[in-house]
Amino acid sequence: MMSPQIEKLMERTKSKFSLVTLAAKRAREITEYSGNLRMSEVVGPTVQTVSTKHLSVAFEEIAADKVRFVAKTLEEVRAEIAERQRLEDEANALAASEETQEEQA
Known part of the structure; x- marks a missing residue:
């Protein structure tokens, strides 16, 4: 059985897509934090x-309402x-400029 339960997680987001996107992004952040020896x-x-899996930690953070999905506006995306x-x-x-300088040298 999944813990936290999917129903509790769905209360925190508008859709399953938002939930998966948020959890994956947060899990990557936790992985980056762990990989950089907490200097990130x-x-x-x-x-x-007690979980050692970053995705499970991300789901627990979502269930505890520590992480939220904030959709970007169209203007922000543009x-x-x-x-x-x-x-x-x-x-x-810059690359074209460097190539020109190399050709002239």
């Missing part, structure tokens, strides 16, 4: 647990896409 900017586990595109364009321009 990511917050470590926020609940006392801003992120624009920023990624800007960074990609900047990286491509």
